[in-house]
Amino acid sequence: MSEIKEQWSTAQMQHYWTPDGREIVTMPSWREYQKRDAKGNQHGGIRDANLDKGWLLAPPQKPMVGCPHCDKWHETKKEVVECGVAKAKLTRKWDKWAKRNNKQTDTGDLEAQIRELQALVGRLVNGHVLQHKTDDTETDTRDKET
Ligand SMILES: [Zn+2]
Numbered sequence: 001m002s003e004i005k006e007q008w009s010t011a012q013m014q015h016y017w018t019p020d021g022r023e024i025v026t027m028p029s030w031r032e033y034q035k036r037d038a039k040g041n042q043h044g045g046i047r048d049a050n051l052d053k054g055w056l057l058a059p060p061q062k063p064m065v066g067c068p069h070c071d072k073w074h075e076t077k078k079e080v081v082e083c084g085v086a087k088a089k090l091t092r093k094w095d096k097w098a099k100r101n102n103k104q105t106d107t108g109d110l111e112a113q114i115r116e117l118q119a120l121v122g123r124l125v126n127g128h129v130l131q132h133k134t135d136d137t138e139t140d141t142r143d144k145e146t
Contacts, residue, residue, distance in 0.1 A: 014048075016055040019073040021063040024055065 016024040029049035036042050051057075054072060064073035067080045069087045074080050 014050070014057075016050055016057065017059045018066070019054055019056065019060050019064040020066040021060055022066075023059070026050070 012027050013025050014028045016026065018024065030046050031049045032044065033047055034042060034044045064075060065077050065080050067074050067083050069080070069084045074083060
């Protein structure tokens with residue numbers, strides 16, 4: 001029984017090569033797909049999602065350079081360096097943006113705002129809308145007038 005299972009699973013295995021020449025032996029990742037062409041005719045079929053990652057079914061003729069920055073491959077080492085520079089720039093931009101956003105949505109501020117809102121709702125329910133505590137006297141006189 002286990003022998004049959006083994007034969008079956010090895011038959012399913014597929015050899016792939018990454019563009020930088022690494023060999024990978026794994027199961028194909030079959031996906032059904034449907035596509036409509038310009039005339040509106042539907043085409044469907046099964047494709048191997050592993051090939052979407054850029055893997056090849058044969059060793060690459062001209063191996064590319066693996067890139068640690070984008071997990072893809074580039075034609076030259078120079079492109080890998082450029083990719084790293086571009087990524088670092090983007091990361092800095094993102095950090096700046098995140099820092100700015102963090103300041104605005106600081107949880108301490110948020111909690112204070114919620115407390116303020118709760119207090120306001122409480123006053124609304126009681127029929128006393130006070131802008132600030134210092135407005136107490138002003139509102140009191142208005143209350144008396146009505
Ligand atoms: Zn890259």
